[in-house]
Amino acid sequence: MDTDSPLIAALARDLDGSFEALVLAHQDRLYSIALRLLGDPRDAEEAAQDAFVRAYRALSGYDHARIRELRLRPWLATIVLNLCRSRLARRPAPGRRALSLDVPLPGDLEPRAEEAHGPVATTVARAAAADWADLLLTLPPAYRSAVVLRHVDGLSYPELAAALDRPEGTVKAQVHRGLALLRTSFEAAQRREREEMTA
Amino acid sequence: MTTDDRDLEAAMAGLMTHAPATLAPGVLAEVGLADRYARFDSPIGPLVVAWNGLGVSTVEAASDDAAFEASHLARTGRPAHRVDRLAERLASAIARRLDGDRRVRIDLDLRGHTDFERDVWQKALEIPRGEVRPYGWVAAEIGRPKAVRAVGTALGHNPVPLIVPCHRVVRTDGSIGQYSLGGPGNKRTILAAEGLDPDAMEAAARAGVRYVGSDTTHIVCLPTCHAAKRITAAHRVPFRSLDRAAAAGYRACRECRPSSGAVAA
Numbered sequence A: 001m002d003t004d005s006p007l008i009a010a011l012a013r014d015l016d017g018s019f020e021a022l023v024l025a026h027q028d029r030l031y032s033i034a035l036r037l038l039g040d041p042r043d044a045e046e047a048a049q050d051a052f053v054r055a056y057r058a059l060s061g062y063d064h065a066r067i068r069e070l071r072l073r074p075w076l077a078t079i080v081l082n083l084c085r086s087r088l089a090r091r092p093a094p095g096r097r098a099l100s101l102d103v104p105l106p107g108d109l110e111p112r113a114e115e116a117h118g119p120v121a122t123t124v125a126r127a128a129a130a131d132w133a134d135l136l137l138t139l140p141p142a143y144r145s146a147v148v149l150r151h152v153d154g155l156s157y158p159e160l161a162a163a164l165d166r167p168e169g170t171v172k173a174q175v176h177r178g179l180a181l182l183r184t185s186f187e188a189a190q191r192r193e194r195e196e197m198t199a
Numbered sequence B: 001m002t003t004d005d006r007d008l009e010a011a012m013a014g015l016m017t018h019a020p021a022t023l024a025p026g027v028l029a030e031v032g033l034a035d036r037y038a039r040f041d042s043p044i045g046p047l048v049v050a051w052n053g054l055g056v057s058t059v060e061a062a063s064d065d066a067a068f069e070a071s072h073l074a075r076t077g078r079p080a081h082r083v084d085r086l087a088e089r090l091a092s093a094i095a096r097r098l099d100g101d102r103r104v105r106i107d108l109d110l111r112g113h114t115d116f117e118r119d120v121w122q123k124a125l126e127i128p129r130g131e132v133r134p135y136g137w138v139a140a141e142i143g144r145p146k147a148v149r150a151v152g153t154a155l156g157h158n159p160v161p162l163i164v165p166c167h168r169v170v171r172t173d174g175s176i177g178q179y180s181l182g183g184p185g186n187k188r189t190i191l192a193a194e195g196l197d198p199d200a201m202e203a204a205a206r207a208g209v210r211y212v213g214s215d216t217t218h219i220v221c222l223p224t225c226h227a228a229k230r231i232t233a234a235h236r237v238p239f240r241s242l243d244r245a246a247a248a249g250y251r252a253c254r255e256c257r258p259s260s261g262a263v264a265a
Helices: A005-013 A015-038 A041-062 A064-069 A072-090 A117-126 A131-139 A141-152 A159-164 A170-197 B003-013 B023-031 B064-077 B086-097 B115-125 B136-140 B146-158 B184-193 B198-206 B242-247
Strands: B035-042 B045-052 B055-061 B081-082 B212-216 B219-221 B236-240
Touching: A005 A064, A015 A041, A015 A072, A015 A131, A015 A141, A015 B023, A041 A072, A041 B023, A041 B198, A064 B184, A064 B219, A072 A159, A131 A170, A131 B003, A141 A159, A141 A170, A141 B003, A159 A170, A170 B003, A170 B184, B023 B035, B023 B045, B023 B242, B035 B055, B035 B064, B035 B086, B045 B086, B055 B064, B064 B081, B115 B136, B115 B146, B184 B198, B236 B242
Parallel strands: B035 B081
Antiparallel strands: B035 B045, B045 B055, B212 B219, B212 B236
């Protein structure tokens, strides 16, 4: 399963000689994680760069045995996740978009029960990546992290549990809850769009 | 799993994107596995300054980019990537240091050099702007009084001239001596820009003046010591050697420590 095994062996042998390979192999995922958690490309690049720098410094202090035991994917995910969390904590509070889940919807206009899964599913497929990225940013941070690591980055549940340092059951629940919130949020946005068109 | 779960998951997977091209070079520079470089204007013309997250690694006369990158790689084992300008903080730190402000901190990346070389460069850093010291002085100060030639070689290999002011180390006979950054002409220009008169220095040295004392304090200094420069002409006493100064009742200045690498009469 672990495609990083040769890389880990190389890192243990010659950190300076193989660190670039680590960066090239993992830069897209660390950047994508940061971008989907933070929303801003510059912030995301800084967070990803910082994560690699911290990884390098940590690896410099590890002995061979410790490097060989590393699970690179969740380990790097944890580093970038923590950096994103502290960046989010430093940000000034307001500035949430209009897409917030907290906006009450005039539910009586279009009865929820009549909304079949089919049409939603097809529009889901058509929605632009940018819309999904915006919707993700409206999720509460714990759900956002879980969904991003599981479904954007593609960590397995055991890896996700390691990255978030929580039991597998807990992270599974967070992912499912996050996806459910996303779907609700998406459908609400769709409804608003239709209302605007028919208004 | 329902259909829209799978669609939703596919939509999420579609949010994986490519890192910007600047990310990996930025990481490698920050951890010191690659350098950035930019041009920098100095009193002796355009220079190239290379640095990474550990500090400044190279200062040299500007050449064409490909030649610099090749020589940098050969010398340090690291690739160098050109950027438009020096990092803001670094540029102002270097400017302040060239202006004589020794308090400003400039980190240096001197990996791959010997302890002896680092000792020599560290000692050169202690020489104030507007003053010079002989090679023998540096050798004595670092506890290797016989390694005068090796000191000269180490100064010639200084990878960060101007920042480590190897131009402030001159030959024991008082002549200006060699300079790695574009030759002795540049060394004179830089020393003149720092307030010294290289021609007068050499003329005095040729006349046999190695030390200067004050007949009011009875302290003897190296000629460019800031204390020596304050001695008025009426009280200035030149000496050929410290022995003669000692015989005349003079003691060595504690600032410039002329007895380090002293010349016997």
